Amino acid sequence: MKRIMITGSLGQIGSELALYLANIYGEENILVTDLAEKTLPDLANLAYKKLDVTDFAAFKQAAQDFAADTIMHLAAILSARGETMPQTTYKVNMNGLFNALEVARELHLQLFCPSSIGSFGPGTPMDNTPQDTLQRPETMYGVTKVSGELLCDYYYKRFGVDARGVRFPGLISWKTLPGQGTTDYAVHIYYAAIKEKSYTSYIKANTFMDMMYLPDALQAIVDLMEAPAEKLQHRNAFNVSAMSVDPEMIAASIRKFIPEFTLKYEVDPVRQQIAESWPNSLDVSAAKKEWNFKARYDLDKMTEDMLSNLRVKLGKA
Structure with a gap:
C-alpha cells in the first residue's frame, strides 16, 4: 500500500x-x-x-x-x-x-x-x-x-x-462513537461509567459477543x-477477535477502577434478537496461521485505557 x-x-x-x-x-x-x-x-x-x-x-x-x-x-x-x-x-x-x-x-x-x-x-x-x-x-x-x-x-x-x-x-473505542450497531453498548457503558457511574444496558446479561x-x-x-x-x-x-464478553463482565472490569459503578437493564427486543443470533465466541486460528494475527488488549487492559482516555476527553480527569 x-x-x-x-x-x-x-x-x-x-x-x-x-x-x-x-x-x-x-x-x-x-x-x-x-x-x-x-x-x-x-x-x-x-x-x-x-x-x-x-x-x-x-x-x-x-x-x-x-x-x-x-x-x-x-x-x-x-x-x-x-x-x-x-x-x-x-x-x-x-x-x-x-x-x-x-x-x-x-x-x-x-x-x-x-x-x-x-x-x-x-x-x-x-x-x-x-x-x-x-x-x-x-x-x-x-x-x-x-x-x-x-x-x-x-x-x-x-x-x-x-x-x-x-x-x-464489536469494536470499542474512546475516540469515536459507533454507528448504531448491536454491540454499541460496549462503548456507551464506558462513557456512562465516567459520567453517571451507572449504565442501563439494552442487551441482557449472559449475552456473549466477541469484542x-x-x-x-x-x-x-x-x-x-x-x-x-x-x-x-x-x-x-x-x-478476528480479542475477547468474548457479556455486559456483566464489562461491568465487573469497570468496577476494578470505579467500584461504585452499577449496571441495570432495559432490553431492546430488536437488538437482543440480533445479538442472540450471533456467535458467543470465534475461532481465530486461520488469521493467526495465515498472517500472524494477534490482539494486544484483553478486557481489563482495554478498560483501563478506555477509562483513562475518556476521563481526559470528558473533562473528568
Whole structure:
C-alpha cells in the first residue's frame, strides 16, 4: 500500500483508520471520503472528497484523480440501523461494494472490505465459531455481509482482484462513537461509567459477543493488507477477535477502577434478537496461521485505557 483511498471515513473505524494510516504511509498519501460536505476537524490535514459510493463514475474518478493503489471500503449501514431501512441498507452496502470491486478491477487496485460477526446466524455453531461454517443471518446487514464475502472471493478468483477482509466483532473505542450497531453498548457503558457511574444496558446479561479494542483492529487491517499474498488461503472474511464478553463482565472490569459503578437493564427486543443470533465466541486460528494475527488488549487492559482516555476527553480527569 502506498496511496490509500478510504470510503466511509467519518465513521467509527474510518476516522481512526485514516489517522493511523497517515502516521504509517504519510498524510499526503491518504484520501478520506464520505457523504458529508466537510470532514472532521481531526482529519483536516488529509485530502477529503465528498463521495456517494453508489455512484460508480464518481467513485472511479476519485480513485483515478488521487492515483490510489488501495481502497479501504468502509462505507456501510450497520445492523440495528439497517433493520429500520433494509432497502437502503441493501443499496448502500451491496451497490457500494460492487462499485468498489469494479473500480479495483478496472484500475488494478488492492481492496480491503470488512465483514462482521453479523454475517452469522442462529444456525451457526455458537461457541468457537469456525472460520468456514454455515452462515444464514437474519438481518439485512448480515445478508449484505455474507453476499459481500462471496463477491470478494468471486472477484479474486474470476478477475484476480486482490480483495482482502476480516469479520470484525464489536469494536470499542474512546475516540469515536459507533454507528448504531448491536454491540454499541460496549462503548456507551464506558462513557456512562465516567459520567453517571451507572449504565442501563439494552442487551441482557449472559449475552456473549466477541469484542476488540480499536487499536487492535487497526493493526489487524494493516497486517492483513501487507501480508504476502501467497500465505493467504482465505484472503477475506477472516475471523478476528480479542475477547468474548457479556455486559456483566464489562461491568465487573469497570468496577476494578470505579467500584461504585452499577449496571441495570432495559432490553431492546430488536437488538437482543440480533445479538442472540450471533456467535458467543470465534475461532481465530486461520488469521493467526495465515498472517500472524494477534490482539494486544484483553478486557481489563482495554478498560483501563478506555477509562483513562475518556476521563481526559470528558473533562473528568
